[in-house]
Amino acid sequence: MSAVTTPVPAAGQSPVRRLLPWLATERSRLALAILLGFLAIGSGVGLLATSAWLISSAALQPPILTLEVAIVGVRAFGIGKGVFRYAERMVSHDAAFRVLSRLRLAVYDRLAVVAPAGVPAYRRGDLLERLVRDVDATQDLPLRVLLPYASGALVALASVVLAYFILPASAVVLLVSLALASTVVPWIAASAAADAERASAPARGALNADVLTLLDGAADLTVSGAAPAWLDRLAEDDRRIGRLAARSANASGLASALGVLLSGGAVVAMLLVAIPAVRSGELVGVNLAVLVLLPLATYEAVVAMPTAALALGRVRGSAQRVVEVLDAVDPVPDPESPAEVPTGVVGVRLDGLRASWPSGPEVLEGLTLDVAPGERVAIVGSSGSGKSTLLAVLAGFLPYDGSVRLGDVELRDLRGSDVRTVVGWCPQLPHVFDTSVVENVRLAKPEASDDEVRAALDAVGLGPWLDAQPRGLNTSVGDHGALVSAGQRQRLGVARVLLAGHPVVLLDEPTEHLDEATAEVVAAELLRALTGRTVLWVAHRPHGVAALDRTVRLP
Template sequence: MTANRGWRSRPVFRVMATARPVRGRLLLAGLLGALAIGSSVGLLATSAFLISKASQQPPILYLSVAIVLVRAFGIGRGVFRYAERLTGHDAAFRSLTDLRLAVFDRLTVVAPAGTSAYRSGDLLNRLVADVDAVVDLYLRVALPYIVAIVVGIGSVLLVTIFVPAAALALAAALLVGALIVPALTLRRLDRSQRKVAPAMARLTAETVTLADGSAEVIALGQQQRFLDRIAAADQELTQAAAVAARSSGVGSALGVLAQGGAIVAAIVFGTQAVTSGALDGVNLALVILVPLAAYEAVQVLPAAIVTLLRVRESARRITAVLDAPNPVPDPVNPVSIDAPGAVDLQVTALSAGWKLDDWVVGPVSLDVRPGRPVALVGPSGSGKSTVAAGLTRLCPSQGKVFFSDQDLSRATGDDVRRIIGLAEQNPHLFDSTVAENVRLARRSATDEEIHEILVELGLGPWLAALPDGLQTPVGRFGRAVSGGQRQRLALARVLLSETPIVVADEPTEYLDASSADVVMRALTRRCRHRGLLIITHRAADVAWCESSVSLGGQISV
């Protein structure tokens, strides 16, 4: 039982488990592929018989069945191949969708604390390239082996009817092509192929890093340094791919030799059978040509092993994400949290950090009540943003957090974030319109509501100057907006939401004094009936709050 669990725990088999809902489609694709190559075998065998028989000039009726079979096999080969490709790709892409969603779902669980060890390009490569590579596991590994087994058995049985000795030689050649040649290829490739997926990930990560930071790189004159790093990663990938290509070529050559040996054996044993009278001379061409067509089924298996090695490394990287521990796990038996009319947040001895039991800030205690803003103050780098992440269950934390006398540690992270809304210091803007970026907090919000809240935050003149108003795109990563505009769009999101508690992290960081006053006035007005926690290091912001809490725990009112 333990060995069985170990076998099933291997990355390739774990990834293949996602294909269970489409297993029937994959088996059907394998059968159709076997029929396609079987049609090729039948076409060649029937054609050989037809040509040989026709040389004897028999009555045309003697050839009619063979003529019909040649047409049927010729048409069937194309029809079955098309059906196999259609069915196989449909099943593979259905499974691919499920796998990509599983990886994305896991990333949403472990992020942001659990993804800090990955570079953005590496995560992108795992979510896109590595998951895409799994398609080849079904189409270029599993299906070829299913087809090879079915066609190999059928071809050997066909030749056995005429010349058993030639059938044994064909069986030996097929086994060499299906087992020995791939095993030799595997031995040569194993070490080099392990380097391909990581090398691809490094190349992607370096490229994404350069693309995202191109402005800073050019401004500092570091283009050549980054290009050299990309070139080094590309060279590493090229070397690993070259070794794989050479090994694949050697495997293909060995396969051709095995095929040639089967044909030579068929000639020798077939000629002996004709000489002895055990085989009609008309069928000699059939015995000789069947191995030529049958070997097509195993000829792709060395390449399948190359693909398997590449996919295995991608599967390992995918399962690493799927197995990534949740740094902030939900309780085993979570409870629902009610949102009463009068709400308050009591935080006692909260410590937080980006790794479990490695607290970078705390303990912090504070009490947030409706209409009584609280400021959390401290110098830059003191961990104020980490406190916000801990409150919203985005990073590990310890301590007591109660919402209207309800213990939030017993609620799920999603439920906590429905209670506590966070406007981050460096918010992400999606490559969409102004309205859609704000509407992210509440999908039912109207354009009028969005416009009203943005005007309150001091963005009225900016909106009026935009060519399409709220429907103006903000650009990739929000590059079409300034830092202050970005910050206020994030504030509009959280204010538009219906969370009873609002946490604003450095809401006036990028603003001048007058604009900062406008923002603080809008925050306090909008949160008259909501709890408001302002994280700041600016004294002017603290003046808008009824109390302030330093990270040392001292409170001044």
């Protein structure tokens, strides 16, 4: 997809209104879809009205030529109803999916900005629900709310105008019935299900979060005997969602019943108005059938409105959860006038650094450290001393007080994306995706050639292993790296850093999950591969630390 400017809706608006800028990006397609929907429903109204006139007129046995136009009209309306409906579905879904892709990209972009400091505010399963199902639910706004109301209103207006030209009094009957069906009935349905529709999205998020928690901790929960309690919790989550769905279904059934009642009542009222008009000569007899069937035909224009009102309630609940992600506060906002990115091998200087994770205690208090360009320093200390917090600050993920300089540039004066072109971070357990080795490493530099990727892998000692694999670079790593060892997974993470060419490299306990022999080998290979770069190596274990230039202990 080509580059698209992300809409910037005003803060403080309702969640649904916050989605409108994304809809506006497809206004032409949505307008065409509304027109096609109008023509589809209008063809249905025209088909029934024309058929009624044709049958009534044919009963009088007029010359066949007087019926030809009506006969052609019936055929045209019959064909047009299906064709226009198909075209409307194609255009409206195309527009909705385009809007959906832009909105999903905006949510991804926002998560990329606020992570990792802003992500722990959400449970993992709940965040997944927001990212997938809640974003998907917003497509109901154009498809099940906007289009039914807009096209239905146009058809209803056209039908009232038609009734007026046939018999003015009948237009009043039709207008009143359609107004009630399009306003009062949806309001009743929406009011009956309002709480249920708003609560359904958070309830699904809670269920998804509990399911993932149970799956992730199944072994520990089973050993501790807590699994039955969690299963009961899931059952209660499921029952709650079932109760909410039942309330929505009851509201939908009530709306359908009221709609049928209004439609039938409009037919009776139309008879009461039209029959006297026929007797008085005000209405031509053949038009009586047209007026009587017109409320039934036009009901298609408003039958979807109660459902649209219920859909709007669901959209509100999901939109609120999506907007919460879009409004997540950036822990480290970009400066208005960013500084130039430092080039070459740069040093790191900390002066009075103070930092902490959101809602957590301050673990770095006045830290001062000077790392020369190309120097390799071990950072050691007890758990909770701030080692990982220090790396998060240097990677641009956490705000700080004091001074942090990369070369001659203050860290906070750089854009976050620029910081991460200078600083590369390899965590304890680098995430590997269920794809090939080459694609996992190429994440760091999408334009890199296979030869460049292979060079990075050779540098971290994976060359012999790759040579022994039948598929070489295309060897699969499996789900969560199930087909590679912990040491190979760690090397893949460092290979990414090497391929990206970061002059400053942060290593967060790279040998923590390796056995003694593998840890020694991996440490030696990492140090050799990182020669000439500024390295901060957070360590709990001694492997590789002795080969570094010096060791700094955090209190």
